[in-house]
Amino acid sequence: MKVLKVPARTIAVFVLPCLLLYVCLVFIPILVSVYTGLLKWDGLSAATFIGLGNFKDMFVNDPVFWPSVKRTLLYAVASMVEIPLCLLMAILLNRYLRRGNTLVSIYFTPVILSVVIIGQLWKTVYNPTSMGGMLNGVLVSLGLESWTHNWLTEPQIAMYALYFVSLWQYFGYHLLIQYTGVQNIPDELYEAAKIDGADGFKADRYITLPLIVPIFKISIVLAFIGSLQAFDLVMVMTAGGPAHATDVISTHMYNSSFGSFKYGYGSAIATFLVVVCLVFTGVINMIFNRIDRKFN
Amino acid sequence: MQTFKKGIVYLLFAIPVVTQLYPLLWLLLYSLKTNEEIMDGSFFSFPKSFQWHNYSEAYTSGNYLKYLGNSVFVTGITMVCVIVLSSMVAYAISRFRWKYGGVVMTIFLMGMMIPMQATLLPLMIIFKNIHVLNTHWSLILPYIAFSTPIAVFILSGFMRDIPHEIEESAFIDGASVYRIFTSIILPVSIPPVMTVCILTFINIWNEYILAATFISSEKLKTLPFGVYTFVSQYSVNYGNIGAFLVMGALPVILIYFFLSNRITKGMVAGAVKG
Numbered sequence: 001m002k003v004l005k006v007p008a009r010t011i012a013v014f015v016l017p018c019l020l021l022y023v024c025l026v027f028i029p030i031l032v033s034v035y036t037g038l039l040k041w042d043g044l045s046a047a048t049f050i051g052l053g054n055f056k057d058m059f060v061n062d063p064v065f066w067p068s069v070k071r072t073l074l075y076a077v078a079s080m081v082e083i084p085l086c087l088l089m090a091i092l093l094n095r096y097l098r099r100g101n102t103l104v105s106i107y108f109t110p111v112i113l114s115v116v117i118i119g120q121l122w123k124t125v126y127n128p129t130s131m132g133g134m135l136n137g138v139l140v141s142l143g144l145e146s147w148t149h150n151w152l153t154e155p156q157i158a159m160y161a162l163y164f165v166s167l168w169q170y171f172g173y174h175l176l177i178q179y180t181g182v183q184n185i186p187d188e189l190y191e192a193a194k195i196d197g198a199d200g201f202k203a204d205r206y207i208t209l210p211l212i213v214p215i216f217k218i219s220i221v222l223a224f225i226g227s228l229q230a231f232d233l234v235m236v237m238t239a240g241g242p243a244h245a246t247d248v249i250s251t252h253m254y255n256s257s258f259g260s261f262k263y264g265y266g267s268a269i270a271t272f273l274v275v276v277c278l279v280f281t282g283v284i285n286m287i288f289n290r291i292d293r294k295f296n
Numbered sequence: 297m298q299t300f301k302k303g304i305v306y307l308l309f310a311i312p313v314v315t316q317l318y319p320l321l322w323l324l325l326y327s328l329k330t331n332e333e334i335m336d337g338s339f340f341s342f343p344k345s346f347q348w349h350n351y352s353e354a355y356t357s358g359n360y361l362k363y364l365g366n367s368v369f370v371t372g373i374t375m376v377c378v379i380v381l382s383s384m385v386a387y388a389i390s391r392f393r394w395k396y397g398g399v400v401m402t403i404f405l406m407g408m409m410i411p412m413q414a415t416l417l418p419l420m421i422i423f424k425n426i427h428v429l430n431t432h433w434s435l436i437l438p439y440i441a442f443s444t445p446i447a448v449f450i451l452s453g454f455m456r457d458i459p460h461e462i463e464e465s466a467f468i469d470g471a472s473v474y475r476i477f478t479s480i481i482l483p484v485s486i487p488p489v490m491t492v493c494i495l496t497f498i499n500i501w502n503e504y505i506l507a508a509t510f511i512s513s514e515k516l517k518t519l520p521f522g523v524y525t526f527v528s529q530y531s532v533n534y535g536n537i538g539a540f541l542v543m544g545a546l547p548v549i550l551i552y553f554f555l556s557n558r559i560t561k562g563m564v565a566g567a568v569k570g
Contacts, residue, residue: 005392005393006392006393006394006473008394010392010473011388011392011394013384014384014385014387014388014392014477015384015385015388015389015400017381017384018381018382018384018385018444018448019385019400019403021381021437021440021441021444022403022404022407022441022444022445023403024441025415025419025437025438025440025441025442026407026410026415026441026442027403027407028418028422029414029415029418029419029422030410030414030415030418032418032421032422033414033415033417033418036417036418036421043421089308089309089312092305092308092309093309096302096305096306096309097309101557101560103309103313104560105556105557105560106313106316106317107312107313107316108556108560108563109316109317109320109549109552110316110319110320111563112498112502112548112549112552112559113502113545113548113549114501114502114504114519114520114523114544114545114548115502115504115520116502116504116520116521116523116524116527116544117520117523117541117544117545120523120524120527120537120541121319121320121323121541122319124323124326124534124538125319125322130335131335132334132335132336132534134319134322168315168316168319171312171316172312172316173563173567175312176560176563176564177564177567177568180564180568215568218567218568219567222567225409228411229411229412229413231411231413231505232504232505235504235505236504236524250411250413250414253413253414253417254413254416254505257416257417258417258509263417263421266417267417267418270413270414270415270416270417271414273411273413273414274410274411274414277409277410277411278406278409278410281409
């Protein structure tokens with residue numbers, strides 16, 4: 001119920017400062033980016049308009065582009081895989097501990113740290129044995145010397161090493177979200193189910209799961225969007241290397257723009273990234289709306 | 297059987313404690329070792345003697361306090377601006393009777409899906425042209441812009457449910473809209489404002505890429521970027537690097553230690569409402 005009828009000037013005073021700042025710093029740059037995506041431009045000399053030439057290059061001629069898209073999508077899938085596990089943990093925590101919050105806060109600790117700290121920390125963990133890397137140290141002391149790797153410099157495994165760090169850092173985040181969702185389900189429902197003979201996992205099937213769908217969706221969306229935008233960690237740990245083996249869409253964009261000064265081309269990739277983010281958010285929302293309807 | 301099951305479950309709870317905390321503890325031990333002990337690669341050995349001088353060396357050879365001060369400044373200004381600006385918009389969207397409220401809300405919501413990295417290059421070009429590149433404003437302005445959508449969303453969701461009788465009676469008593477906003481709406485909205493503060497703080501304090509792209513002066517670097525510079529410059533003395541990383545993590549860890557309940561609640565609220 002909106003009661004206040006105020007003059008337009010007052011509305012402007014309240015809305016415009018924020019709206020202008022926001023439009024100027026988010027929407028206008030995106031539009032600028034869409035436009036520069038149509039140029040051949042190195043940032044210094046005059047730009048030439050080449051229409052969709054950059055996009056054609058991107059989709060057809062660039063050997064790095066599609067692999068980086070694939071890695072981005074794999075990143076998203078990898079991050080979503082841990083969410084069901086988090087839900088299971090959350091259900092168990094809620095059932096076996098009266099005060100699970102402390103434990104969840106401990107799991108959450110890596111989430112609040114800067115990606116620079118996390119990245120450097122894991123770089124030292126992944127270091128070769130000769131530099132005292134922890135992971136290799138563990139493997140050697142378990143007698144699994146053949147399993148040791150140069151985790152971040154071998155092209156076949158470097159990307160998986162990065163996925164793992166992301167999973168590690170955000171485990172606590174998803175667990176916290178799921179745990180809060182599970183806690184918010186009223187106890188009476190479980191008590192009623194118990195009387196009806198549904199207990200333990202049976203109760204989870206008919207009570208917890210349907211009620212947790214919205215929360216589950218939030219986790220999935222966050223994980224998915226988060227990985228489409230996955231950037232900082234890769235930049236800090238490998239910057240896309242070795243030989244583009246860990247390039248994702250956004251690092252490829254960054255390296256094209258700021259590394260090889262292809263401003264036009266970089267902007268085209270940025271445009272692609274924005275479109276992908278918008279489309280996928282829409283699709284995920286649609287899927288979950290359908291699941292929601294089916295359950296309720 | 298029951299105790300056996302319980303044992304398994306507790307073991308399941310214990311594993312993440314180790315995996316989530318041990319790397320952090322390992323870093324702490326790392327920072328107190330000599331280079332030889334680090335190269336040794338043993339993964340849970342205590343240093344023979346604590347090399348506290350790693351910290352004093354890291355402190356004197358890096359600009360820790362400078363970085364810290366810059367981060368406090370940038371994050372502080374951003375937080376204040378986000379709160380003021382977004383609560384004003386949220387108030388207008390949720391309480392005023394006007395035609396375009398829905399449109400404005402949609403504009404802000406759309407922004408939540410736009411990846412910040414996509415604006416890096418255009419922002420750099422724009423900032424270069426208006427000569428704010430390599431100043432703190434080149435960070436603060438985009439930080440504010442990218443923090444407002446979620447803030448507007450959280451705040452307007454809360455303000456919508458404030459009973460309008462309060463406003464009405466204040467209005468009849470002759471209070472202006474501005475007065476109602478500052479002395480009724482804002483004080484009532486402290487809980488969501490806290491949530492917004494926490495979200496903004498965690499995001500902005502830790503932000504690295506924008507800082508690394510827009511800032512080049514040593515004296516303007518924020519803590520994450522500063523830590524990164526230190527690590528890439530002093531790559532020989534591992535103990536010093538470890539010490540600087542620990543010092544870089546310390547402010548946030550300390551805050552988390554004292555406010556972990558609030559922070560986790562705020563982060564969940566941010567996630568769930570977003």
